[in-house]
Amino acid sequence: MTTMTMAKALNNGLRRAMEDDDKVLVMGEDVGTLGGVFRITDGLQKDFGDDRVIDTPLAESGIVGTAVGLAMRGYRPVVEIQFDGFVYPAYDQIVCQVAKLHFRSQGRIKMPIVIRIPFGGGIGAVEHHSESPEAQFVHTPGLKVVACSNPADAYTMIQQAIASDDPVIFLEPKRLYYSAKADVDEAATPPPLWKSQVVRTGSDATLVGYGPTVSTCLDAAAVAAEEGRSIEVIDLRTLSPLDLGPVHESVRRTGRLVVVHEAHMTLGMGAEIAARVTEECFHSLEAPVLRVGGYDTPYPPSRIEEAYLPDLDRVLDAVDRTVGF
Amino acid sequence: MTDPVFGPAPDLDADPELVQLLTPEGERVHHPGFDLEFSAEQVRGFYRDMTLVRRLDIEATALQRHGELGLWVQSLGQEAAQIGAGRALLPQDYVFPTYREHGVAWCRDIDPVQLLSMYRGVDHGGWDPAEHNFNLYTVVIGAQTLHATGYAMGVQRDGAVGTGDPTRDTAVVAHFGDGASSQGDVSEAFVFAASYNAPVVFFCQNNQWAISEPIERQSRIPLYRRSQGFGFPGVRVDGNDVLATYSVMQAALRHAREGQGPILVEAFTYRMGAHTTTDDPTRYRHAEEVEQWRLKDPITRVEAHLRREGLADEAFFEEVAAEADELGERMRRECKALPDPQPRGIFDLVHAEQTEELVAQQASYDAHVASFEEVH
Structure with missing residues (x-):
């Protein structure tokens, strides 16, 4: 058991995956000598060489498009997109090629590519550095999408994503890279990648989050407990496939659900979860499913980002509304 | 136009030099850089390949007209470029086609009926790419040039380039057209391939038209000169001359396999048919232009050469014609028998x-x- 940051947990996970399988490559802008702008790949090029840790030209479509060719040659590329807002030049390659080649080839071509994207806001950045584009990838058949929320998951989920024969969009909550520190047992048996997890049990309402909003939900549950409310919190972990079994089970007990994400509200994960929970748990619901999310505006300038992001107060307000319905 | 400070502006037509070994009249000419000796059997083989691929294309066009295919993308007029490029390959080389490379597919032993399946709508690509070292057709323009470059980066990591072992050293071919040359992915593929010295041959069939837009809309310099700006060599070959295309591609593939890095080959050719069976070229190009190119037909010149030099007798031409009829008949029969997939x-x-x-x-x-x- 070692205490480490999420950044270190990801670094250790990548290192372990590269040791386990020499077909695993890391590629992206500045991932080599520099170790990535967030230092997630720190030291990997020194230890594995520049054939396996590849500093690429500054072109995201090129990075993902060449990863497709490397995968066809039998490699398992782990691509780093430097920031969420810079993934769009690669969008065509991700949506039209990475996602569809298995289907197009009737399963003959596998795309074991992991696309790591630091996502979400709260770091005081300039435009294009704080976005949450997950719904666009969840909406794309052929991709799998996961988001880690803590160092222990980061360590295991990155290895499980790399071991997957399907392409995985791997979302890392960048504001937790160095603020989230926790004990990581590298020898522990990890839970399956495609499962959500109850991270706090409760009986009055259910909060669902993923990535950066899990800690917000846990904070809200702690404050609510002081007011005598028992809140269950679920970390989705996997956004596609979506594992709502534990959410349905929870809502059947609590009758109340609030979904929290930083992404825009309209057609976000909350909308999909509300639709499915309504279908599966209609007679258990005591109140409409509520969403707390980023507003349907472009991400604001950083001096006012706290007003945009779902924070403790907005989550607690939603809890008040669902309980008081 | 010459600017007093910056000098002359680039001119699309200023540099017409192209490698040619067989004139449109079928006369064998020589080139100092890319000359090869061809046996009579080889030239007859090219004639047979091109004739059968043209029949494949004509038959598929007819099948579309009869409602058996939803769409067909004609390769009419581009047979020399495709057969020359296809026959220069070694078994271990890997090809990334567009959706028009029927002649290259032919050289990679893809059954013509398998080419029909995606245009009939029964699948999105019917063959196993790994079995033929020939990727599925890519419809998004230019996307496959990056896949080819990445594959070539994998070849480098496998130590399958520059070893001197002719059964191991591998080249990768990225096919694209004049329209695709405007795509960002193609420029990015050039950058990546140059940066890593990857063993890719970028083979551009400049057929002069991207649906309705002429080459002048895509480029202000001859396309083969684009590579200079990215730091690797380029060459323009007469894409209607199968001997020249084969010679240039053999040299380019060798260059890549030896570890000398990427190269751009522009096969200067012409799209004799429509862009696809949904297109109507009479709306945007003149019949006289098409007629001028008909005089440069890739098959006619090989036939003229074979006859002039006495390299084939009448029985040979009859045999190929009969083989083409047989192919056409089989394509009609087997196309209609392609089973719909289960939803x-x-x-x-x-x-x-x-x-x-x-x-x-x-x-x-x-x-x-x-x-x-x-x-x-």
Whole structure:
């Protein structure tokens, strides 16, 4: 058991995956000598060489498009997109090629590519550095999408994503890279990648989050407990496939659900979860499913980002509304 | 136009030099850089390949007109470029085609009926790429040039370049056209390939037209000179001359296999047909232009050469014609017999590892279908 940051947990996970399988490559802008702008790949090029840790030209479509060719040659590329807002030049390659080649080839071509994207806001950045584009990838058949929320998951989920024969969009909550520190047992048996997890049990309402909003939900549950409310919190972990079994089970007990994400509200994960929970748990619901999310505006300038992001107060307000319905 | 400070502006037509070994009249000419000796058997082989591929194309066009295919993309007029490029390959080389490379597919032993399946709408690509070292057709313009470059980066990591072992050293071919040359992905592929010195041959069939837009809309310099700006060599070859295309491609592939890095080959040719069977070129180009190019037909000049030099007798031409008829008949028969896929199968092909969500959607589809069966 070692205490480490999420950044270190990801670094250790990548290192372990590269040791386990020499077909695993890391590629992206500045991932080599520099170790990535967030230092997630720190030291990997020194230890594995520049054939396996590849500093690429500054072109995201090129990075993902060449990863497709490397995968066809039998490699398992782990691509780093430097920031969420810079993934769009690669969008065509991700949506039209990475996602569809298995289907197009009737399963003959596998795309074991992991696309790591630091996502979400709260770091005081300039435009294009704080976005949450997950719904666009969840909406794309052929991709799998996961988001880690803590160092222990980061360590295991990155290895499980790399071991997957399907392409995985791997979302890392960048504001937790160095603020989230926790004990990581590298020898522990990890839970399956495609499962959500109850991270706090409760009986009055259910909060669902993923990535950066899990800690917000846990904070809200702690404050609510002081007011005598028992809140269950679920970390989705996997956004596609979506594992709502534990959410349905929870809502059947609590009758109340609030979904929290930083992404825009309209057609976000909350909308999909509300639709499915309504279908599966209609007679258990005591109140409409509520969403707390980023507003349907472009991400604001950083001096006012706290007003945009779902924070403790907005989550607690939603809890008040669902309980008081 | 010459600017007093910056000098002359680039001119698309200023540099017409192209490698040619066989004139449109079928006269064998020589080139100091790319000359090869061809046996009579080789030249007859090229004639046979091109004739059969043209028949394949004509037959598929007719099948579309008869409603058997939803669409066909004609390769008419580009047979020399494709057969020259295809026959210069070694077995271990890997090809990334566009959706028009029927002649290259022919050289990679893809059955012509398999080419029809995606245009009939029974699949998105019917062959196993790894079995033929020939990727599925890529429809998004230019995307495959990056896949080729990445594949070539994998070849480098496998130590399969520059070893001197002719059965191991591998080149990768990225096919694209004049329209694709404007795509960002093609420029990015050039940058990546140059940066890593990857063993890719970028083979551009400049057929002069991107649907309705002429080459002048895509480029202000001859396309083969684009590579200079990215730091690797380029060459323009007469794409209607199978001997020249074969010679240039053999040299380019060797260059790549030896570890000397990427190269751009521009095959200067012409799209004699429409862009696809949905297109109507009479709306945007003149018949005289097409007639001028008809005089440069790739098959006619090989036939003239074979006859002039006495390299083939009448029986040979009759034999190839009969073979073409046989191919056409088989394509008609087997195209119509291609089975439609089972709709419930689409759920199984999305992922390598199936998800519970898709299993549930498949079950709901099955139940929906079963509900009709119960009624009857």
